[in-house]
Amino acid sequence: MSDTKDKSHSDSAVNNVPMSDEEIYLSDYRKKEYDKPSVATDIAAFTILSEDAQCYRRNPEVKLSVLLIKRGNHPFKDHWALPGGFLERGETVEQCAFREICEETGAHPSSIMPIGTFSEPGRDPRGWIVSCAFASVLTEEKVKVAGGDDASDARWFEVRFSEEEKGIFRLVLSSNEDTIECVLRRTACSFGKPEFETVSNTGIAFDHAKIIATALAVLKFEADKMDVVFDFLPERFTLAELQKVQETLLGKALLSANFRRKIADLVTETDEYTEGVGHRPARLFRRRELG
Amino acid sequence: MSDTKDKSHSDSAVNNVPMSDEEIYLSDYRKKEYDKPSVATDIAAFTILSEDAQCYRRNPEVKLSVLLIKRGNHPFKDHWALPGGFLERGETVEQCAFREICEETGAHPSSIMPIGTFSEPGRDPRGWIVSCAFASVLTEEKVKVAGGDDASDARWFEVRFSEEEKGIFRLVLSSNEDTIECVLRRTACSFGKPEFETVSNTGIAFDHAKIIATALAVLKFEADKMDVVFDFLPERFTLAELQKVQETLLGKALLSANFRRKIADLVTETDEYTEGVGHRPARLFRRRELG
DNA sequence: CAAATAGTGTCTCTAAGACAATATCAC
DNA sequence: GTGATATTGTCTTAGAGACACTATTTG
Numbered sequence: 001m002s003d004t005k006d007k008s009h010s011d012s013a014v015n016n017v018p019m020s021d022e023e024i025y026l027s028d029y030r031k032k033e034y035d036k037p038s039v040a041t042d043i044a045a046f047t048i049l050s051e052d053a054q055c056y057r058r059n060p061e062v063k064l065s066v067l068l069i070k071r072g073n074h075p076f077k078d079h080w081a082l083p084g085g086f087l088e089r090g091e092t093v094e095q096c097a098f099r100e101i102c103e104e105t106g107a108h109p110s111s112i113m114p115i116g117t118f119s120e121p122g123r124d125p126r127g128w129i130v131s132c133a134f135a136s137v138l139t140e141e142k143v144k145v146a147g148g149d150d151a152s153d154a155r156w157f158e159v160r161f162s163e164e165e166k167g168i169f170r171l172v173l174s175s176n177e178d179t180i181e182c183v184l185r186r187t188a189c190s191f192g193k194p195e196f197e198t199v200s201n202t203g204i205a206f207d208h209a210k211i212i213a214t215a216l217a218v219l220k221f222e223a224d225k226m227d228v229v230f231d232f233l234p235e236r237f238t239l240a241e242l243q244k245v246q247e248t249l250l251g252k253a254l255l256s257a258n259f260r261r262k263i264a265d266l267v268t269e270t271d272e273y274t275e276g277v278g279h280r281p282a283r284l285f286r287r288r289e290l291g
Numbered sequence: 292m293s294d295t296k297d298k299s300h301s302d303s304a305v306n307n308v309p310m311s312d313e314e315i316y317l318s319d320y321r322k323k324e325y326d327k328p329s330v331a332t333d334i335a336a337f338t339i340l341s342e343d344a345q346c347y348r349r350n351p352e353v354k355l356s357v358l359l360i361k362r363g364n365h366p367f368k369d370h371w372a373l374p375g376g377f378l379e380r381g382e383t384v385e386q387c388a389f390r391e392i393c394e395e396t397g398a399h400p401s402s403i404m405p406i407g408t409f410s411e412p413g414r415d416p417r418g419w420i421v422s423c424a425f426a427s428v429l430t431e432e433k434v435k436v437a438g439g440d441d442a443s444d445a446r447w448f449e450v451r452f453s454e455e456e457k458g459i460f461r462l463v464l465s466s467n468e469d470t471i472e473c474v475l476r477r478t479a480c481s482f483g484k485p486e487f488e489t490v491s492n493t494g495i496a497f498d499h500a501k502i503i504a505t506a507l508a509v510l511k512f513e514a515d516k517m518d519v520v521f522d523f524l525p526e527r528f529t530l531a532e533l534q535k536v537q538e539t540l541l542g543k544a545l546l547s548a549n550f551r552r553k554i555a556d557l558v559t560e561t562d563e564y565t566e567g568v569g570h571r572p573a574r575l576f577r578r579r580e581l582g
Numbered sequence: 583c584a585a586a587t588a589g590t591g592t593c594t595c596t597a598a599g600a601c602a603a604t605a606t607c608a609c
Numbered sequence: 610g611t612g613a614t615a616t617t618g619t620c621t622t623a624g625a626g627a628c629a630c631t632a633t634t635t636g
Contacts, residue, residue: 036329056636057584119383119423121382130384190402191513191518193405222482239588260588277587279586280634281633283588348608548602549597551617569613570614
């Protein structure tokens with residue numbers, strides 16, 4: 001609370017030489033100067049990438065993907081890490097996360113949500129660094145537009161995350177050239193937010209595998225309530241697209257009849273339809289504002 | 292992520308004079324030394340306090356209460372603040388929160404859960420301080436045992452928190468001697484975690500009214516799923532006690548028949564019963580371990 | 583017309599809410 | 610016995626899941 005044991009602090013001062021309020025104030029201020037961690041944000045940025053259709057008739061498959069950046073320096077040189085950076089004076093951690101993800105992707109995320117604070121001593125070999133981790137979501141169109149400079153060392157990795165056995169999860173991240181595999185153990189799951197520990201890891205820097213796993217769990221939790229699903233799609237979308245996103249996030253198939261009924265109150269229909277698909281066109285919908 | 296834009300960092304270094312890996316590493320390390328916030332935890336510790344029964348027949352009423360500490364120093368001298376303190380080297384923020392709440396109450400909390408990071412510039416007049424806020428729950432018995440030293444400036448305040456009109460909340464905290472009233476506006480509610488801004492405030496230090504409001508909202512959210520309700524009670528309890536806790540957290544009455552059915556799978560019955568109550572005794576239950 | 587998706591109707595099952603009825607103790 | 614809570618039973622309703630069926634487009 002930014003308040004600390006300044007009771008004992010002032011008590012002892014009063015017992016020796018009386019301190020003015022001003023002096024106590026400054027003494028307080030000095031106290032917290034001497035040993036402080038750095039504060040950083042790490043952001044797991046997700047998007048849905050469509051694959052080219054196999055056949056003119058079929059709707060494209062979609063892949064949940066996360067943005068990673070190849071480290072050029074030690075520690076973890078040539079490993080892949082989440083984008084992020086240090087908190088700057090005058091900004092909140094949310095603003096910091098937003099700023100970093102904009103810098104890295106060239107696009108504004110649709111949403112950004114806190115997924116936890118990672119402060120384990122030794123999590124970063126460079127020193128005492130506390131990370132406020134966020135998950136963010138970008139639409140595919142934004143990613144495609146901004147993704148021009150492929151000279152960058154940033155890359156989208158397709159995500160597969162599955163529970164192998166009770167409490168053991170396998171995280172597989174694959175791009176065209178690289179495949180990274182991690183095994184994680186869920187150590188606790190209080191209040192919907194699970195905690196993971198890394199069992200094995202073939203290429204993710206720092207504790208970022210844990211952060212990605214946590215972000216995926218939060219994403220799945222929120223997707224259940226349709227809270228985050230719309231953020232993956234453009235303003236107008238078909239219900240099949242919406243359903244596909246939720247299925248991808250939840251990791252299971254849904255029946256379209258039931259899906260439609262469940263989300264009926266969350267969308268508004270438009271007068272537009274898809275065109276040129278090899279089958280019956282679909283009406284486009286918009287997200288409905290709360291009512 | 293504890294990684295920052297060290298790409299540009301090393302690039303520029305390489306363009307001028309080549310740096311060894313070691314030098315880059317150290318340069319990185321130095322970079323984050325110069326301008327850092329302090330990191331603190333603030334903990335909203337809650338318990339259920341029973342009132343003395345009005346009549347030998349009736350079950351006691353319970354009051355949700357939060358622990359506050361009177362500040363002896365500037366800033367906010369004589370205002371009430373949440374317990375908390377600065378993060379120390381070698382501990383996680385969770386451990387810090389746990390340590391602080393143990394120091395202040397003399398008892399181990401039943402649970403501790405993160406409710407957000409408060410990093411608004413200017414939130415603490417003493418300087419740049421980022422707070423990781425937690426909610427914690429203590430059982431009444433622990434509080435009663437530890438509460439001996441009333442010489443302390445720590446006190447439990449009864450909590451009332453209600454939505455006056457759409458998005459406007461009134462928080463009333465009352466102890467024997469003091470009553471504090473705050474009005475807050477909910478500015479956002481993404482992903483179940485609301486955000487508040489303080490409209491008026493008659494005695495809470497810093498941004499702690501916001502933190503308490505957020506903690507109460509999280510508590511209510513979790514109580515809905517019975518996630519946190521057991522943490523308020525001792526190992527053995529009656530279903531009426533359990534129901535009363537959930538009712539208090541949710542702020543609404545429940546029908547006992549329905550409540551019993553809903554939680555049937557979460558408890559195990561014991562062979563013990565309450566004694567000496569002015570009515571039919573109630574069976575004591577235990578929380579059931581996951582199955 | 584064939585292949586694929588779009589969209590509707592309806593059945594079942596479960597869980598939540600409301601309410602009625604019975605049980606049991608201290609005094 | 611009275612007054613309180615404890616505990617069980619049952620009716621209704623809303624929603625999730627399963628599945629069958631119809632509609633519409635492109636090639």
